[in-house]
Amino acid sequence: MSKGVTKQSEDYAKWYTDVVLKGELADYGPVKGTMIIRPYGYAIWESIREAADKMFKETGHVNAYFPMFIPESFMTKEAEHVEGFAPECAVVTHGGGKKLEEPLYVRPTSETIIWSAYKKWINSYRDLPILINQWANVVRWEMRTRLFLRTTEFLWQEGHTAHASAAEAEEETRKMIEVYRKLAEEHLAIPVYVGQKTDAEKFAGAVHTYCIEAMMGDKRALQAGTSHYLGQNFAKAFDVKFLNKNNELEYVYATSWGVSTRLVGGLVMAHGDDKGLILPPKVAPYQVVIIPIYKKEEDRSAILEKLSQIASDLESKNIRVKIDDNTQQSPGWKFNQYEMQGVPVRMEMGPKDLEKGHVVIVRRDTGKKEFLQTDAITNTLVELMPVMQKDLFDRALAFREAHTKTVNNYSEFKEMIDEGNFVKAYWAGDDRHEEEIQKETKATVRVIPFEQPQAKGTCFYTGKPADKIAIFGKSY
RNA sequence: CGGGGCGUAGCGCAGUCCGGUUAGCGCGCCUGCUUUGGGAGCAGGAAGUCGCAGGUUCGAAUCCUGCCGCCCCGACCA
Structure with missing residues (x-):
């Protein structure tokens, strides 16, 4: 085994793998795409988990645990959800030496099994809100995997809340993306853009999705956390109704939100250099x-x-x-x-x-x-510890700002994307335009930030009047 | 699923084209001595179904056939 790690400038992907393996964060599991998280890497995850868990509790949430096996019939109840997830699910067909009557999906996420339970627990507005989080493993049969960033099985937390009104659920969705912003920026020292996903990029089954989006050391974008406003989609699929104050039956409003072990990969790529990893003091197993x-x-x-x-x-x-x-x-x-x-x-x-x-x-x-x-x-x-924490954040922020370019037309856009930058531009396109742009440049809308300029502008792609700017980039 | 590449010691590789003693090298590992201020030195040592199966041959890591696995690129992907 060679001594150091590959230089970032030589081969960034190789550098990343070297750091993760030689830094003893993780190793490959025997099944393709699976990962063994080693003690040093797990200690980093524990630190992230503790910080997140504390914030969840401060915002009124409680932890619970739901089963890993989901009956196939649950998975197929929400149309968009099944379309989005079914192809990447592992399915158990045998148990106890016999073929099962109904195949069991290994959870890719737990909306369905949790909402089947909420149906039993919710009768009246007095039962709401339910603010539950769970720490769990999930399985998604990904085609291309990378340690921490995209693995077949990964660890995460998923919050699943139930509310009596759309406004309250929306407020929860926003509150939790703000919790994630704090986690990323204040704990991991990773600056993030906070905002909304386009319809093309949102969660399968959500009305809309908010996210935090970070720039890695190779200038590619990493989705670091998501918070979804699910409206009444899952309540309708699982027939979860409550009696409101006016004694009327109404479907429950839902949110879900999660961050995963992917954050560890983000940490490596946001701060690392040619000598390896650089940990912010708050997450370092030893400082x-x-x-x-x-x-x-x-x-x-x-x-x-x-x-x-x-x-x-x-x-x-x-x-x-x-x-x-x-x-x-x-x-x-x-x-x-x-x-x-x-x-x-x-x-x-x-x-x-x-x-x-x-x-x-x-x-x-x-x-x-x-x-x-x-x-x-x-x-x-x-x-020194808080100084280093801040310096790392400032350095990452300066790097991101230096590589985020504002453009006004498509040829500038292509040039800036080609150089690997994030691009900030007025945007009034739809799914179809986004797909065209992705085909030609590999870049997608990473996020439409909450923070927007006062002035309106002109969409760089369609030429139509636009009241929002979007951040584009090539993503992991 | 399409294109390309690779399976030889724990890891990284040479040897394969052109078959021929006992299959090598570096790192790591073990033992001993000397060392320790930026990946220590010397000496000795352990460790291999050459991916699997079959075939050709006096003889196969090497040639032929089939299979399996992995990696990269693409498609795919919260």
Whole structure:
């Protein structure tokens, strides 16, 4: 196995795979498209999960769990939904050594099984809203898979809420896309465009879909989270009605929303460089890795004693620390390994440092080295963590802004897309126009941002008056 | 499903065209000694149904036939 990772400029896709495999985030499973999430990668997912779960609870949601097996008859109840999902579903036909009377779909998402339960639970407006989230695995038989970004089985959370009015459900849909924006920007340090999907890109079964959309290091777009306003589509399919305050029967209004382990892939591609991963402090399994350097046994014990003191001091301030005193690898090997794994800060201490009462600190994002007096370590690092978190966000934002171009006509559009940019332009086209553009340029409307300019304009493609701008890009 | 490529040690590969002793190399792994401030050195060692099945041949990783699997590009995809 070669030492480093492929350079981004040489082959970005290879770079990504190298970082994920050699950084020990994940490995391939035995079945095509499946993924083993290794402890280091899983720790990153756990951090994302904890942050998200906290926000869900703060917004009034509770967790529950629904079965993985869905009767075939459920899947076929919502026409658009079945059309969208049936081709990519795994189906169980046998159980207990016998052919099943009704095939069971392995959930690709849980709207159907959850709404079949909501039918039992909802009678009156007094039963609403229901604000349930579940953490689960889902299966989609994808043709082309990539670790974290698109795998046959993946982990995610799916919120499924039921409401007594369209307005309330719409408010929930918006509230949750805002939760995702915060998760991406404040926790993962990934800047995102927030807005609405076009009809061509929306969820199968939704009235409309909101999303957060991020730019990766190769300037391609990654859909990082979605929140769907489902209207009464699933309530009608599963006949879920409630008595409103006027004693009238009405179909229930629904939302669903999710983020997945894809976010881990987004994290890799939003911040990584030629040395590997760069983790924002908030998601890093350990924020500081401490590497002792010594030759003689007496140096070793003195250095380790000092370092464990420093480590427990940092831990008392809630900084996650790992001391690597493994003697099998050289310090140089460790430097490279932890850089590949994106640990925010490295601390070194050798005999000379111990003598002088300082340590060496190296920031992963800038590579800058500095000496720190031992009594200043804790305060300095406590202050450094939020600074690094912000710097990473700012850097990603500056990169995205530098590669988002505004255009006024189709030839400019093609040129800018060809160079790999996001394109921002007035848009009044429909599904058909979008398809034409995709055929010619591979780019699609990633999102129609909520944030819009005051002025109206002219659609760059159809020439019609347009009151919205859209963000186009090539996507993962 | 169409086009291209690849299956040889845990990983990455050479050897295949043109059949011929005991199938090599790098990394990793094991043992020992020396090392440790940017992927350590030396010595020794373990590890292979050459993707599977059949055929040709005195002899097959190598030639022939069939099959299986994987990767890349395209189609497809929240």
